[in-house]
Amino acid sequence: MKAVVQRRYGSAVPGDLDVPVPGQGEVLLEVRAAGVDMGVWHLLTGKPYLLRFLGFGLRGPKSPVPGRDVAGVVKEIGPGVTGFAVGDEVFGTCDGSFAEYAVAPVSRLARKPDGISFTEAAALPISGGTALQGLRGIRPGQRVLVLGAGGGVGSFGVQIAKALGAHVTGVCSTRKVELVRSLGADEVFDYTVEDFSGTYDLILDCGGARPLSRLRGATNERGRIVLVGAETGGSITGGFHKSLGSLLLNPFSSRKFVPLMSTERADVFDELRVLVEAGSLKAAVGKVFPLSEALDAVDHVYSRRSAGKTVVTI
Structure with missing residues (x-):
């Protein structure tokens, strides 16, 4: 699969990786879009250094692929998963959403709101x-x-x-x-x-x-x-x-x-879904980048030029 690959802090390049396999309580997603926020820049650079001591990896990132916000389609169900089926359209967070496929725990996924695109859905979870x-x-x-x-x-x-x-x-x-x-x-x-x-x-x-x-x-x-x-x-x-x-x-x-130390949970994302479907909330998507320009998307957010949310589409 195509992905943004990061082996050390401060360096990431487009590359190819094996498609991951979902474990207990996880699903494999075909990623359609990934949101971008300042957290992605922090994990790419490893700064501030305090983050490394908070469990994100002392010498290098724990995940070889950056990106956390995700929206996509369930392609494979891991052991112990209930409530989701192959073909379901979902959004939430995972480790490694800057890729064509990503593994996500169902504890951090909700059904995609009706009536919006994957691009809009990917802008919702973290922010x-x-x-x-x-x-x-x-x-x-x-x-x-x-x-x-x-x-x-x-x-x-x-x-x-x-x-x-x-x-x-x-x-x-x-x-x-x-x-x-x-x-x-x-x-x-x-x-x-x-x-x-x-x-x-x-x-x-x-x-x-x-x-x-x-x-x-x-x-x-x-x-x-x-x-x-x-x-x-x-x-x-x-x-x-x-x-x-x-x-x-x-x-x-x-x-x-x-x-505020916000948490990434399915029930929080489901609240967002309800607000979107009620017409009370919409994703203000600013600029959209293809996966091949994902690092430019991160720079765009870091420069504070982004109005609303920046999204990478796959």
């Missing part, structure tokens, strides 16, 4: 699941601020917050303003012109550029600041330093920082 988990507990009428509203997680965050009945303010760059408006944001701030104002019940920080003091000052009493990620902090800890620092501030304020 959509992260936004969904970050917005748990939002009540109708509350005010939600989404920083980085034009990116992968942010574009889903705007829509999910609206579906939950919140008043949503998005912050993004100039060229993403119309996208964020089209996703249902009640207000949009172009940060190249002016910074956001007001106070909020929840801030979903997908950008990571603003200091913790600025975020806390924009939060209502007993509000929450959900830290999705940050691309600052250097090669050692990356954005993790911000999350760690936020925990030191929590005992001294009623406004709480919540460093």
